[in-house]
Every structure is written in structure tokens, then in C-alpha cells.
Amino acid sequence: MIEGKRAPSLEAVGMTKVFGPLVALDHVPLKVEAGSFHALLGENGAGKSTLVKCIMGFYSADDGAVLLNGEEVSIKSPRDARALGIGMVYQHFTLVPSLTAAENLVISRADAPAVIDWAKERKALEAFMEQMPFRVPLNAQVSSLSAGEKQKLEILKLLYLDQRFMILDEPTSVLTPGEADEMLGLLGQMAKKGDITVLMISHKFREVKAFCDHFTVLRRGKYTGSGDAKSATIGDMSAMMIGDTAVRERAQRVTQPAKPDVLELAGIFAEDNEGLPVVKALNLKVKAGEIVGIAGVSGNGQSALVEVLSGQRPMADGAIFIKGKEFSPTRKGFDQYKVFGLPEEPLKNAAVPKMSVAENIAFRSFDKPPVAKLGWWMSPGPMREKARELIAKYRVKTQGPDAPIETLSGGNVQRAILARELSGDVDVLIVANPCFGLDFASVAEIRSQIMDQRNRGAAVLLVSEDLDEILELADRVAVMSGGTITYVSPIEDTDRNTIGQHMAGH
Amino acid sequence: MTAETATPPAPAKSAEPDIRLLKLAEAVTIPALALIASALAFSVFLILIGKDPVQFYQLIWTGGFGSSFSFQNSLQRAAPLILTGLAFAIPARIGLTMIGGEGALVLGGFTAAAMAIPLVSSGVTPWITLPVMAATGMLTGALWLGFTGWLKHSRGVNETIASLLLSYIAIAIMNFFVEGLLRDPSSANKPSTMPIGDAYRIGSMPGTDVHWGLAAGIVLAIALWVLMSRTTFGFAARMTGGNARAAKAQGLPVGTLMVVSCMIAGACAGLAGFFEVAAIHGQANASLVAGYGFTGILVSFLARHNPIAIVPVAILFGALAAAGGVIQRRMGMPDATVLVLQGILFVVLLVSETFYGRFKIFQPKASGDRT
Numbered sequence: 001m002i003e004g005k006r007a008p009s010l011e012a013v014g015m016t017k018v019f020g021p022l023v024a025l026d027h028v029p030l031k032v033e034a035g036s037f038h039a040l041l042g043e044n045g046a047g048k049s050t051l052v053k054c055i056m057g058f059y060s061a062d063d064g065a066v067l068l069n070g071e072e073v074s075i076k077s078p079r080d081a082r083a084l085g086i087g088m089v090y091q092h093f094t095l096v097p098s099l100t101a102a103e104n105l106v107i108s109r110a111d112a113p114a115v116i117d118w119a120k121e122r123k124a125l126e127a128f129m130e131q132m133p134f135r136v137p138l139n140a141q142v143s144s145l146s147a148g149e150k151q152k153l154e155i156l157k158l159l160y161l162d163q164r165f166m167i168l169d170e171p172t173s174v175l176t177p178g179e180a181d182e183m184l185g186l187l188g189q190m191a192k193k194g195d196i197t198v199l200m201i202s203h204k205f206r207e208v209k210a211f212c213d214h215f216t217v218l219r220r221g222k223y224t225g226s227g228d229a230k231s232a233t234i235g236d237m238s239a240m241m242i243g244d245t246a247v248r249e250r251a252q253r254v255t256q257p258a259k260p261d262v263l264e265l266a267g268i269f270a271e272d273n274e275g276l277p278v279v280k281a282l283n284l285k286v287k288a289g290e291i292v293g294i295a296g297v298s299g300n301g302q303s304a305l306v307e308v309l310s311g312q313r314p315m316a317d318g319a320i321f322i323k324g325k326e327f328s329p330t331r332k333g334f335d336q337y338k339v340f341g342l343p344e345e346p347l348k349n350a351a352v353p354k355m356s357v358a359e360n361i362a363f364r365s366f367d368k369p370p371v372a373k374l375g376w377w378m379s380p381g382p383m384r385e386k387a388r389e390l391i392a393k394y395r396v397k398t399q400g401p402d403a404p405i406e407t408l409s410g411g412n413v414q415r416a417i418l419a420r421e422l423s424g425d426v427d428v429l430i431v432a433n434p435c436f437g438l439d440f441a442s443v444a445e446i447r448s449q450i451m452d453q454r455n456r457g458a459a460v461l462l463v464s465e466d467l468d469e470i471l472e473l474a475d476r477v478a479v480m481s482g483g484t485i486t487y488v489s490p491i492e493d494t495d496r497n498t499i500g501q502h503m504a505g506h
Numbered sequence: 507m508t509a510e511t512a513t514p515p516a517p518a519k520s521a522e523p524d525i526r527l528l529k530l531a532e533a534v535t536i537p538a539l540a541l542i543a544s545a546l547a548f549s550v551f552l553i554l555i556g557k558d559p560v561q562f563y564q565l566i567w568t569g570g571f572g573s574s575f576s577f578q579n580s581l582q583r584a585a586p587l588i589l590t591g592l593a594f595a596i597p598a599r600i601g602l603t604m605i606g607g608e609g610a611l612v613l614g615g616f617t618a619a620a621m622a623i624p625l626v627s628s629g630v631t632p633w634i635t636l637p638v639m640a641a642t643g644m645l646t647g648a649l650w651l652g653f654t655g656w657l658k659h660s661r662g663v664n665e666t667i668a669s670l671l672l673s674y675i676a677i678a679i680m681n682f683f684v685e686g687l688l689r690d691p692s693s694a695n696k697p698s699t700m701p702i703g704d705a706y707r708i709g710s711m712p713g714t715d716v717h718w719g720l721a722a723g724i725v726l727a728i729a730l731w732v733l734m735s736r737t738t739f740g741f742a743a744r745m746t747g748g749n750a751r752a753a754k755a756q757g758l759p760v761g762t763l764m765v766v767s768c769m770i771a772g773a774c775a776g777l778a779g780f781f782e783v784a785a786i787h788g789q790a791n792a793s794l795v796a797g798y799g800f801t802g803i804l805v806s807f808l809a810r811h812n813p814i815a816i817v818p819v820a821i822l823f824g825a826l827a828a829a830g831g832v833i834q835r836r837m838g839m840p841d842a843t844v845l846v847l848q849g850i851l852f853v854v855l856l857v858s859e860t861f862y863g864r865f866k867i868f869q870p871k872a873s874g875d876r877t
Contacts, residue, residue: 310755311754352753363745363752375738377738378737378738
């Protein structure tokens with residue numbers, strides 16, 4: 001199957017896409033050579049996904065053309081893209097978890113027969129697997145595969161369907177560093193042999209430098225540059241990505257004398273919605289003025305742990321102590337022990353989308369003076385006043401305090417939440433993936449704010465799936481695997497590889 | 507409410523587009539358009555069965571608002587609808603679809619009538635009897651829907667199904683007693699509880715033929731509007747309704763808020779049952795099962811679950827019901843015709859919910875921020 005066909009080249013010329021008043025793509029060119037591993041870089045909202053969706057036929061471009069092997073092709077739907085051999089691996093898996101790997105491959109075929117001759121198919125699949133540089137157990141149920149294996153299966157699916165132009169959308173976000181390196185390395189080899197051409201959406205400079213040949217950068221819907229990934233520096237690339245956006249100076253880590261333990265998690269157990277244990281006997285201490293980063297591959301109990309600490313999920317067993325006293329995550333507890341939080345996906349966990357910015361900012365204070373009199377009568381005046389003040393201080397871009405918070409961009413929602421959670425006196429701060437999906441400037445600002453809190457003496461627990469974020473911020477790193485902490489080390493005594501190995505469960 | 511005027515005036519506001527005004531305009535326009543669209547769709551139905559739509563709407567007007575008599579008839583029918591509308595609206599604000607208002611109304615009315623039996627028999631003054639009856643009805647309703655809310659919170663039982671099924675149980679409970687233990691021997695054709703007698707009836711408001719239930723409904727609607735928009739309870743309830751995960755992360759007692767909201771709802775429906783007994787029927791019998799609880803759902807939807815807006819919407823629906831008789835006589839159409847109109851309206855309303863945020867005219871100008 002694999003011989004004979006060669007990797008195609010793809011070129012997009014003057015791609016333009018307009019959504020109402022928003023020009024999502026403005027005459028963007030993209031040139032991907034046959035057999036190359038090409039990175040598409042850009043901040044959130046730069047137009048990367050729009051460009052890829054135009055190529056895949058999910059959107060029809062308002063202007064511009066796609067050339068495959070130098071000939072103009074018309075792609076009106078994903079079906080057309082598929083017929084031309086253009087395939088895509090999405091950020092989230094599109095496999096059927098309850099079926100086996102073999103079944104997933106066969107049903108993905110457009111010409112899958114109504115009655116499947118499994119004996120014949122299996123033979124064909126085994127022959128196909130023989131030629132592949134990596135394998136996935138064909139008879140294993142997909143739900144039992146690790147994230148890395150699933151990702152491989154997604155790629156095998158494209159090869160099985162003979163789609164030799166592969167678009168990968170941030171493919172490594174669900175993998176351990178080890179798995180990511182292995183997979184990107186294999187793709188690189190296949191591209192080098194001329195079997196496939198890869199276009200990868202990414203925002204990780206490290207991966208782009210290590211594995212890609214070329215890159216193209218977009219910013220605000222415009223092409224800002226391209227080049228050779230090996231010779232360009234990270235500085236060059238990030239300059240093309242963020243342009244002249246003013247990025248706030250990162251807050252410096254202030255070294256402090258050793259401080260006492262503030263937050264102590266003692267033998268915490270929690271169950272998922274089906275009653276299966278997801279957090280098992282977790283112990284961890286965080287000192288004042290310290291950031292402890294919890295690293296781990298997504299799905300190892302981190303989100304359940306954050307939910308327990310923020311009162312969204314009952315604790316099955318164990319105890320939380322703050323300054324030696326038992327803490328329970330209720331409104332009274334949060335106020336008494338000055339516990340604040342920046343949860344992941346703020347619109348889902350920290351904000352009520354349909355309520356106004358002022359109301360959302362008042363979540364901590366709506367039942368206390370000056371907003372509430374006698375503990376129950378609310379006056380909107382002081383609430384709006386306070387909101388105006390914080391909106392200005394934290395530079396939240398909004399049409400006003402009365403605008404529903406769902407009308408704000410992701411970075412501004414997170415800024416409004418920061419304003420609410422960090423404007424007071426903070427003793428304990430629980431942070432989970434605070435920068436997920438945010439633009440460069442917002443990321444810098446939010447990380448600075450977290451560092452500021454640490455420097456002011458707060459005990460910070462940072463749960464993040466972004467290892468770079470943990471390496472940048474944490475004083476100590478803890479690895480969570482299989483629902484418990486398997487490794488703890490001061491940041492200066494460890495490195496990416498060691499952490500990665502513990503993340504993979506070794 | 508007075509705090510509104512205390513906010514800093516012009517300078518700060520002129521810079522910001524008045525988002526609240528736009529929201530209000532949207533909340534009025536979309537239901538109004540839905541109302542017109544359903545009227546048009548229903549006209550097609552009328553033409554198909556060979557009736558004249560113009561005559562139909564004229565009759566609705568004369569039957570509902572045309573004369574002082576018909577308007578008072580509309581108001582009379584609006585009174586329980588305000589209360590059952592509130593019974594749907596309050597849980598809806600906290601994110602619950604509680605359709606059991608009918609059951610709470612029936613049971614509230616029945617227990618109020620049952621409570622009246624010993625009091626009336628021993629000649630206790632109406633000034634004590636009526637408040638006790640009202641309190642009994644409200645308490646029963648509150649416990650009935652509160653139980654559904656508790657099931658939802660503690661056991662995860664779907665509140666919509668549970669409250670609907672509990673309504674049938676409520677009706678069965680009333681029938682069980684009315685046809686058995688508490689049956690008044692003189693009620694031969696229609697099993698009923700003992701009549702409370704004219705001395706104990708709630709009269710009409712001065713200068714009208716409309717009973718005091720209307721006033722109670724309006725007062726309660728205002729009180730609940732204040733509760734939902736100006737108190738910490740209302741704020742916490744709106745947080746929970748808008749995003750229960752975020753409310754939990756703020757440490758709010760989500761379960762308690764849910765149960766209390768359901769109890770308030772049940773009390774409203776129970777009060778409606780009390781007025782049906784004390785002002786209209788004088789006793790509890792199958793006439794209590796008149797569908798007010800279900801029409802209240804529609805009222806609440808059209809009012810976007812806003813307690814104040816429920817009042818005019820309930821009057822509109824009262825008028826529809828009041829005109830039903832006239833339509834039956836003059837156009838030779840069955841009483842159920844009005845139900846067809848209500849059904850169409852309900853479907854159109856549910857569809858119209860998806861239009862919020864879609865009309866550019868109601869969206870504040872973009873701030874130039876890419877989202």
C-alpha cells in the first residue's frame with residue numbers, strides 16, 4: 001500500500017476568510033514542500049485553525065486557492081479533502097473507545113462494506129501494519145490504549161486511508177514529553193523518506209526546533225513570516241508571533257528564608273462520577289511563599305484533586321489542613337483561611353457566562369459589606385463601583401461592568417477572575433492550567449501575578465499540564481500519576497527528562 | 507430598587523453603551539415576535555379548518571378585554587396563573603425545570619379545604635380560619651416541591667420527570683380522600699369536601715368582581731422579583747442557575763439553595779390552590795385539576811422567568827381562557843381550540859429561545875477585541 005504513492009506538496013495562495021466584521025484570514029500564503037515537516041505557528045486567534053479548516057473544506061475560503069502537487073484543486077467539503085489524500089488529526093481523539101483498533105480502522109473507510117469479512121480485513125490490516133514504522137495492538141479495545149497509542153492509531157488511520165498530507169492540530173498536548181518526542185521523531189523519519197508530508201499546528205517552540213524543517217507564522221489573520229526551522233532562533237519566531245505587543249516584564253522570583261507549611265493535603269481520596277477512585281491517598285505540603293507545581297499527563301486525577309480543593313467534588317476520605325487547622329471547602333472556609341483559586345477554563349469553573357462582569361467580579365464579596373447590608377440586601381451601586389475600579393486596575397477589556405462576561409475574550413475573562421481572586425489578601429492559591437488557550441501577553445501577565453502572590457507569601461499549588469509552565473514558575477515539582485503523587489523534588493535538582501519519566505509512570 | 511437611582515449618573519455611563527437597555531429590548535422583542543409568529547401559524551390552522559382568523563382574534567379581544575365584565579373574567583383567571591407561573595419561574599432561575607406546579611396546587615388546595623373542616627365546624631372566625639388555610643396550602647405545596655428538589659440534589663433524580671409524576675400522585679391523593687374519608691355526603695354527583703360556606707369565602711376586591719388572589723399574586727410577584735434581583739439569596743440562586751460548577755467553587759450551598767427555591771415555588775402553587783378553594787369553588791374537588799399548573803409553565807417561559815413580567819403575561823393567558831367560551835359559542839369550535847393555540851405558542855417560544863444573542867441590533871458594538 002505504502003509504496004508507489006509519494007508525499008504530496010501543498011500550497012495555499014492568498015487564502016482569505018471573513019466572518020462578519022472579522023477578517024480571520026487576510027491573503028495568507030502557505031507553502032509546504034513534498035516530504036517536509038512544516039510547523040504552523042501563531043497565538044490563539046491568529047487564524048491557524050481557520051486556515052487549516054479552509055484547506056480541509058470545513059470552511060469555504062472567500063478568496064484564494066489550494067494547489068496540490070502544483071495543480072489547483074477545489075475542496076468544498078472534508079469529503080473532497082479526503083478523496084485528495086488530505087487528512088487531519090484533531091486535538092481530541094476521534095476514535096470510538098468501545099471498539100478495537102482494527103474495528104476503528106475498518107469503519108473509518110469510506111467504502112466499508114455493509115457486511116464486513118473480518119478474516120479478510122484482519123489479514124489486510126496485518127499486512128498493512130507490517131509496513132508501518134510503529135505498531136498498535138490491533139485487537140485491543142481503544143479505551144484501554146494509552147494516549148500515546150491512541151495518537152499513533154489516529155496517524156495509522158490516516159495512512160490506512162492513504163492520506164499522505166497530514167494536518168496535526170497540537171498533537172502533543174495529551175502526551176508525555178517522551179511519547180511526544182517519539183511520535184514526532186517517527187513522523188519526521190517518514191517525511192524524510194518521502195512517504196508523507198506533515199503540517200503541524202503548534203505553539204511549542206521546543207518541538208518545532210527539534211523536529212520541523214520549515215515554519216510559517218500567522219498573527220491576527222495575517223502572514224508574518226516563514227523560514228527554516230533549524231536555522232531560525234526562538235527569538236525570531238516569537239517576534240513574528242507576537243509582533244510589537246507589549247509583554248509585561250515577568251515578575252522575578254524573590255528568594256526567601258524557609259517558611260512554615262501552610263497547606264497540607266493528608267491522605268486525600270476522591271471518586272469520579274462513576275464512583276471509581278481517581279485520587280488515591282494523596283499527600284502533599286505547600287509552604288508559605290512557595291509554588292508547588294503538580295505535573296502529570298492529563299487524566300491522572302489532577303482535575304479531580306482541584307475539584308476537591310475547590311469544593312466542586314466531595315472528598316471520599318482524608319483531610320485538608322491550613323496552618324494546622326482542618327479546612328473544608330465551603331464559603332466560610334474560603335473566607336476564613338483566605339483561600340483563592342484560578343481554575344482551568346474560567347467560563348466553565350469560575351464565571352457565570354450570562355451574568356455581567358460586575359456581578360462576576362463580585363462573587364467573593366456579594367454577601368459582605370459594602371455590597372450587602374445586613375447580610376442579605378444587595379446594593380448594585382458599590383458592586384459596580386468596585387468592578388469599575390478592578391476593571392481599570394487589571395486592564396480587563398470590556399464594554400462596561402454590565403456586559404455579560406461571555407462577551408469577553410478568553411484572556412479578559414481570566415483577567416476578570418484574577419481581579420476577583422487576587423485583589424485581596426491571599427494565603428492559599430489553588431491554580432489549575434491558568435494559561436490554557438490564552439495569548440502571549442495574557443500568559444505573561446497571569447504568570448507574573450501568580451509569582452507576585454508567591455513573593456507576597458502565599459502558598460501556591462499550581463496544577464498544570466504544561467511542563468514549561470511548571471519549570472518556569474514552581475519552586476518544587478510534584479508528579480501526579482495514577483491518582484497519587486509519585487515524585488517530589490525541588491526544581492533545581494531535577495530536569496525535564498526525570499519529570500517526564502515519572503509522568504509516564506516509571 | 508432605590509439603589510438604582512443612586513448609581514453615578516451621566517459621565518461614567520455615556521462612555522459605555524447601555525447594555526442593560528439593549529438586553530431589556532431583546533427580552534421584550536423576541537417573545538413579542540414569537541407571539542406574533544404563533545398567531546400567524548395558528549391562523550393557518552384556522553384557515554385549514556375553514557374558520558376566519560380575523561373573527562377569531564376579534565373574539566379573543568372582545569372575550570378577554572372587550573368589556574369590563576370580560577376583562578374582570580380574564581383577571582380572575584389570571585390570578586392562579588400568576589402564582590403557578592412564579593412556581594415555574596423561581597426554580598427555572600436556579601436551573602431546574604420543575605413542572606410539578608399542578609400537583610402542588612391541587613394538594614395545596616385540598617389540604618387547605620381539609621384544614622377548613624374542623625375550623626369551620628367549630629365556628630372559628632374567618633379571620634383565623636382563612637390565614638390558617640392559606641398557610642396550610644402553602645406549606646403543603648412547599649414540602650411537595652421541596653421534596654422533589656431534595657431528590658434532585660441528594661439522589662440526582664431528574665426533577666422534571668419526578669415533579670410531573672408527583673403531580674399525578676398528588677391528584678390521586680386528593681381523589682382518594684375526596685371520594686372516601688373526607689367526602690361530604692351532600693356532594694352526590696361530584697365528590698367534594700365539605701363546603702366552607704359563604705361566610706368563609708374570600709370576597710372580591712372592592713369595586714370589582716375579581717377575588718383577592720390577583721392582589722396576592724401581584725404582591726408576591728413583586729416580592730419575588732426583589733428577592734431574585736436585590737438579595738444575596740437571589741444572587742446566589744442566579745449564580746447556581748447560570749453555572750452550578752462555579753457556584754460550588756465559590757463555596758455556595760448549592761443543594762440548600764435548590765431545595766429552598768423549590769419550596770418557594772411550591773408555596774406559590776399551594777397558595778393558588780388555596781385561592782381556588784376559598785374564592786372560587788368553596789370546597790376541594792376534581793375542579794381543582796384545571797391545568798393552571800401547566801399553563802403556568804407557558805406563562806413563565808413567555809415572561810422569560812421574570813417575576814414582574816409574569817403578571818401581564820398571566821393576564822394575557824387569562825384572557826385567552828376567558829374568551830374560550832365565546833369562541834365555542836360564536837364560531838362553533840371546541841373549547842380545546844385555545845389549547846391548540848397554546849401548544850403552538852409553546853413550540854414557537856422554545857424555538858425563539860435560540861434567537862437570543864443572534865440579532866445584531868441588540869448586541870453592543872464590538873470593542874475591537876478579537877475573540
